[in-house]
Amino acid sequence: MPRAVFDYVDGAAGEETGLSLSRAAYRSYSFVPRVMRDVRDVDTSRTMLGKRSALPIVLGPTGFTRMMHHAGETAVAHAATDASVPYVLSTLGTTSIEELRSRVPHWDPWFQLYLWKDRGASHELLARVRESGCDVLVLTVDTPVGGLRLRDERNGLSIPPKLTPATLMDMAKYPRWWSNLLTTEPLEFATFRDSGGTVADLVDRVFEPSITTDDVEWLRGEWPGRLVIKGIQSLEDAVLARDLGADAVLLSNHGGRQVERGLPPIELLPGVVEALDAKTEVFVDGGVLSGADVLIAVALGATGVWLGRAYLYGLMAGGQAGVERVLSIFAKEISTNMRLIGVTSLDQLDGTYLSR
Numbered sequence: 001m002p003r004a005v006f007d008y009v010d011g012a013a014g015e016e017t018g019l020s021l022s023r024a025a026y027r028s029y030s031f032v033p034r035v036m037r038d039v040r041d042v043d044t045s046r047t048m049l050g051k052r053s054a055l056p057i058v059l060g061p062t063g064f065t066r067m068m069h070h071a072g073e074t075a076v077a078h079a080a081t082d083a084s085v086p087y088v089l090s091t092l093g094t095t096s097i098e099e100l101r102s103r104v105p106h107w108d109p110w111f112q113l114y115l116w117k118d119r120g121a122s123h124e125l126l127a128r129v130r131e132s133g134c135d136v137l138v139l140t141v142d143t144p145v146g147g148l149r150l151r152d153e154r155n156g157l158s159i160p161p162k163l164t165p166a167t168l169m170d171m172a173k174y175p176r177w178w179s180n181l182l183t184t185e186p187l188e189f190a191t192f193r194d195s196g197g198t199v200a201d202l203v204d205r206v207f208e209p210s211i212t213t214d215d216v217e218w219l220r221g222e223w224p225g226r227l228v229i230k231g232i233q234s235l236e237d238a239v240l241a242r243d244l245g246a247d248a249v250l251l252s253n254h255g256g257r258q259v260e261r262g263l264p265p266i267e268l269l270p271g272v273v274e275a276l277d278a279k280t281e282v283f284v285d286g287g288v289l290s291g292a293d294v295l296i297a298v299a300l301g302a303t304g305v306w307l308g309r310a311y312l313y314g315l316m317a318g319g320q321a322g323v324e325r326v327l328s329i330f331a332k333e334i335s336t337n338m339r340l341i342g343v344t345s346l347d348q349l350d351g352t353y354l355s356r
């Protein structure tokens with residue numbers, strides 16, 4: 001695909017230090033394997049928010065997914081559902097929750113919300129999400145404003161991509177990507193197809209600098225299902241999220257795409273797990289690129305790990321088959337490393353299997 005699209009996925013904010021630190025943090029751990037154990041049968045499954053998943057993995061919400069590959073959210077939901085792992089549709093998705101439900105009937109809908117000040121509009125969207133059979137709502141709270149994504153600025157990325165002299169030249173290099181973009185349904189924010197706003201209006205609504213705990217309290221009252229708060233970056237806010245009624249917190253700095261030089265979320269994990277009671281599940285994301293990374297997070301107390309770029313790289317490379325391949329690589333790495341570390345179920349993993 002065109003450079004600008006790849007960079008939109010691959011890039012992060014500022015000098016991209018937040019992302020590289022998150023990736024490096026996983027590499028600072030080594031396993032301390034136990035041997036001479038029977039590891040013929042390993043169970044890689046995990047219960048997350050009351051649902052059994054084949055792996056301790058969630059495919060996290062990513063916007064504009066049909067820009068990465070024309071099959072977009074439908075491809076990701078198929079791959080995730082076939083592999084028995086959850087997939088979270090983003091508010092900024094290019095397929096609506098109703099469409100995705102009808103295209104992938106077995107998909108268990110998890111939905112990521114950006115909360116607006118306009119409570120009427122939020123209320124309406126929540127009702128649609130609920131009617132689609134969704135029980136897990138993920139509220140993202142690390143986007144008061146957009147991050148400073150320098151690659152996008154340099155590349156002049158517009159969403160959706162516009163036909164300019166530069167993009168027309170690009171077409172000669174990537175004819176298949178462009179022809180898929182132009183011959184399939186329009187690339188737009190599917191959730192708001194009928195709302196009449198421009199792309200810029202909608203992005204403005206998403207990056208809402210005045211959201212506070214009052215709005216989260218309001219949401220908790222409106223939403224009867226499970227609530228995950230995504231974008232927690234301090235111990236204090238993890239406790240606050242629990243007190244606001246979150247069923248789970250996701251320690252995340254948006255994969256380094258928002259604040260520059262954010263703390264690697266994995267660094268917060270052990271302290272947060274200790275501070276929260278077992279009733280509040282703790283998830284982590286950012287910089288996870290292998291099954292070994294996943295096992296490190298689980299050993300440090302995470303209920304599960306969310307992926308962003310890892311599955312998008314697969315999607316960009318090969319559509320649904322690419323996402324399936326990513327998931328099968330993670331499954332293989334998780335089961336093989338579990339055997340080599342000497343555990344047969346994820347519950348057996350703890351800090352004694354790690355050294356730093």
Ligand SMILES: Cc1cc2nc3c(=O)[nH]c(=O)nc-3n(C[C@H](O)[C@H](O)[C@H](O)COP(=O)(O)O)c2cc1C
Pocket residue numbers: 008009010060061062063090091092112140230252253254255256257285286287288306307308309310312
């Ligand atoms: C291209 C892209 C789009 C994203 N869009 C959203 C979004 O719409 N909503 C959201 O909550 N997070 C979004 N994220 C953040 C991811 O959910 C996740 O927190 C992050 O990608 C984790 O880091 P990783 O990519 O290193 O795995 C996006 C990430 C990427 C890479």
